[in-house]
Amino acid sequence: MTALTEGLHLARLSLNPYSQEARDDLKERGSLHRRIQALFPDQLGAEPRAAARILFRLERTDQSTTVLIQSAIAINRNALPNGYTNTDVEYRDLTPLLNWAGTGRTVQYRIDAHPARAVRAPHEPGVARPRGKRVPLQGQNAIDWWHRQATFAGLQPHVVLDLEQPAVTANRDSGKRISYRVTRFEGTATITDPDALQTALRQGIGQGRAFGLGMLSIAPNRA
Structure with missing residues (x-):
């Protein structure tokens, strides 16, 4: 299956440790997977993750927990629950890289x-x-x-x-x-x-x- 676009986008989500939704998602990766899928359009066919080239990685330090989301189309940050992140979502276009x-x-x-x-x-x-x-x-x-x-x-x-x-x-x-x-x-x-x-x-x-x-x-x- 081909990607929807030739470019790649990277979103960085700094999770709010006081968000109950964020804490629940960190307990079980299936929950985090569904949360991330909800940030993309519904009309992506039978294999939405593959269609949008969605990959992610969780990175933790003693002070913070960050989710990096890479995809062929930008995420819909408005689909995140209120207070899910403690800073604005950071975006980067990976095409120059x-x-x-x-x-x-x-x-x-x-x-x-x-x-x-x-x-x-x-x-x-x-x-x-x-x-x-x-x-x-x-x-x-x-x-x-x-x-x-x-x-x-x-x-x-x-x-x-x-x-x-x-x-x-x-x-x-x-x-x-x-x-x-x-x-x-x-x-x-x-x-x-x-x-x-x-x-x-x-x-x-x-x-x-x-x-x-x-x-x-x-x-x-x-x-």
Whole structure:
């Protein structure tokens, strides 16, 4: 499915710690997912998140909690509950950054991801092959996973920091509860394939993209 526009937008929401709606959304990623979907038009078809290229990432410090929302169309901030944020919503057009991101450029990157691999059960002849179970990766295995994903995304990492994050749990509409083990990868890299990078930036990487994982962010490396 193609994006609605060629550009990308980034919205930064600084959540109000005294907002009951914000606190409720932070307890369960399915709730935050639905809140973010409500910021976009209803007429986006059967797969609205994919149609609008909606990705988001939650960033916390001791003093604040911020939601970064990336999308092909700007959010409707008027759809936020009163008092949901404690500052005005900040907007940024990412098009100049995308135009700048050519082969050989050095960037800083960040992504919260669920590194995992599929482990298949033994296969008996004449019996349908069972679906593989995805097993979370840690340590060097997780770093190796990110190196592979980064290469597919048109990046050659130079520095990789892997920081374990709180697990993401969510209730699907079907009632099934899911959980993702989360690693934040950040560092510096050289762009090797701008087209592959653009695809990764727009589509995200890995599992859990509906629940705040897989959003790749880049910025020029000023060091």
